[in-house]
Amino acid sequence: MDMVTTPAFSTKLLINGELVEGTGGEEKILNPATGSTLVAVKEASREQVNAAVASAQAAFKTWSLTTPRRRSELLLEVVEHLKKNIETYARLESLNCGKPYLGMLNGEMPAIIDAIRFFAGACRVLNGSAAGEYVENHTSIIRRDPVGVVGSVAPWNFPLMMAAWKVFAPISVGNTVVVKPSEQTPLTLLRLCEFLAALLPKGVVNVVTGRGESVGSTLVSHPGVAMVSLTGDVTTGQKVLQSAVTTLKRTHLELGGKAPVIVFNDADLDAVVETVRMAGFENAGQDCCAACLVYAQSGVYEKVVEKLNAAIKSIRSGAPENEQTELGPLISQRQRDRVESFVQRARTTKHIEVLTGGKPTSGDGFYYEPTLVVGANVQDEIVRREVFGPVVAVSRFETAEEVIDWSNESHYGLASSVWSLNTATALKAAARLRYGTVWVNQHFTLLSEMPHGGLRHSGYGKDQSIYCLEDYTSIRHVMFNFS
Numbered sequence: 001m002d003m004v005t006t007p008a009f010s011t012k013l014l015i016n017g018e019l020v021e022g023t024g025g026e027e028k029i030l031n032p033a034t035g036s037t038l039v040a041v042k043e044a045s046r047e048q049v050n051a052a053v054a055s056a057q058a059a060f061k062t063w064s065l066t067t068p069r070r071r072s073e074l075l076l077e078v079v080e081h082l083k084k085n086i087e088t089y090a091r092l093e094s095l096n097c098g099k100p101y102l103g104m105l106n107g108e109m110p111a112i113i114d115a116i117r118f119f120a121g122a123c124r125v126l127n128g129s130a131a132g133e134y135v136e137n138h139t140s141i142i143r144r145d146p147v148g149v150v151g152s153v154a155p156w157n158f159p160l161m162m163a164a165w166k167v168f169a170p171i172s173v174g175n176t177v178v179v180k181p182s183e184q185t186p187l188t189l190l191r192l193c194e195f196l197a198a199l200l201p202k203g204v205v206n207v208v209t210g211r212g213e214s215v216g217s218t219l220v221s222h223p224g225v226a227m228v229s230l231t232g233d234v235t236t237g238q239k240v241l242q243s244a245v246t247t248l249k250r251t252h253l254e255l256g257g258k259a260p261v262i263v264f265n266d267a268d269l270d271a272v273v274e275t276v277r278m279a280g281f282e283n284a285g286q287d288c289c290a291a292c293l294v295y296a297q298s299g300v301y302e303k304v305v306e307k308l309n310a311a312i313k314s315i316r317s318g319a320p321e322n323e324q325t326e327l328g329p330l331i332s333q334r335q336r337d338r339v340e341s342f343v344q345r346a347r348t349t350k351h352i353e354v355l356t357g358g359k360p361t362s363g364d365g366f367y368y369e370p371t372l373v374v375g376a377n378v379q380d381e382i383v384r385r386e387v388f389g390p391v392v393a394v395s396r397f398e399t400a401e402e403v404i405d406w407s408n409e410s411h412y413g414l415a416s417s418v419w420s421l422n423t424a425t426a427l428k429a430a431a432r433l434r435y436g437t438v439w440v441n442q443h444f445t446l447l448s449e450m451p452h453g454g455l456r457h458s459g460y461g462k463d464q465s466i467y468c469l470e471d472y473t474s475i476r477h478v479m480f481n482f483s
């Protein structure tokens with residue numbers, strides 16, 4: 001496909017195996033690069049959410065009994081479909097999210113495909129841990145069984161990746177799913193619905209679109225939903241937990257991050273700068289693992305600031321379909337206003353300086369300049385809170401103890417990195433940092449085989465890896481008396 005060819009938009013939801021228009025209110029789906037409307041999608045009504053849950057409950061009875069091999073075969077058909085139509089999905093996601101097309105095609109799409117391929121394999125080797133005689137003439141078996149209907153709720157920053165994690169992980173181990181993509185970015189999942197409707201038994205996957213406060217809250221509070229899987233904001237996670245109280249649902253929460261990048265005096269600074277230039281600005285910084293908070297030790301602080309400043313100035317912002325573009329727009333005007341308000345409040349703080357960028361880009365679309373903020377203290381908002389935009393802050397530290405304490409006092413605990421050429425320094429820091437992921441001399445690489453998830457306010461659900469499949473299953477004990 002040519003880089004600028006626009007695929008047709010699918011607007012139908014998937015409920016009980018049927019592709020149907022939503023019967024709720026209409027949501028305009030925007031192109032963030034221009035601000036124009038791509039298409040309107042009608043959200044699911046309360047009755048449609050109820051029908052989707054009922055269908056998933058009915059499908060669970062048979063889907064939960066299918067063999068891992070059969071589920072794996074079906075997931076591998078999804079893999080083949082995505083491979084065959086990779087350009088269409090990359091283009092749709094690029095249009096809907098403002099992601100640079102080539103990065104989507106060559107970076108995100110292969111990772112999405114690999115995630116599904118991993119679940120297709122891993123579901124076949126997921127075991128209960130033991131069978132044995134713990135009482136004479138009795139055999140105990142530990143089983144891992146699906147939980148039931150999973151209500152999955154996804155954010156706008158990685159729509160198809162989140163669908164891969166939140167649909168194909170749970171169904172690979174025998175659950176059925178009702179998934180709600182973000183109201184702003186449903187287009188890739190709606191496109192995939194057309195294939196899933198023909199591939200899967202009805203009810204195994206249901207897709208309902210719409211806003212969080214209407215469709216999302218109806219779904220997560222539904223008594224027929226056994227487990228809620230959310231990637232989103234901390235406050236949304238708190239609402240999900242509150243609504244889970246009455247029905248005692250299992251919850252799987254992944255809620256944001258503020259990743260410290262800890263640069264010791266002996267670090268390879270060129271590698272640090274090259275990595276932050278990429279990992280601080282990929283997806284316009286709208287990534288919960290973004291390398292957005294650099295703590296540089298005092299011996300290299302000035303050098304880090306100088307080199308990073310030059311590197312950030314060289315970032316090429318532009319139209320997502322342009323081959324040279326590294327930085328696309330933010331997702332919405334609202335998100336751009338939010339980023340701008342963080343930077344403006346930092347700018348008016350005496351000891352903080354905005355060295356590069358620091359304002360919306362003129363012209364169409366929701367672009368924001370790649371921005372470097374220096375001199376903030378650990379108490380300052382720009383250090384504490386998730387900005388979720390193309391903004392990197394650099395702050396100075398003196399000792400390892402101090403920077404590890406600061407990092408561990410953060411509300412967030414998702415991802416971090418340590419930069420030092422001394423193995424002992426790096427290992428000691430990595431052991432003490434209380435983050436779901438610690439990278440050493442690198443930042444950003446997520447793997448299908450390795451768990452992704454946080455601590456503290458970043459939530460506790462694990463995506464990717466066998467641990468994710470464990471999250472979506474229940475441990476049970478079955479005991480045989482053969483005396």
Ligand code: NAD
Pocket residue numbers: 153154155156157158180181182183210211212213215216217220231232233234236237239240254255256257287288386388414454458
């Ligand atoms: P959000 O919490 O506003 O929305 C996430 C999803 O929740 C959307 O589908 C939304 O419609 C839905 N939602 C909102 N209110 C709801 C409610 N009351 N009940 C049920 N559903 C509701 O977050 P967002 O703005 O779409 O996404 C950005 C956030 O997601 C950031 O904070 C980011 O850090 C986080 N995030 C975390 C990870 C991770 O892996 N931990 C990954 C990506 C994004």
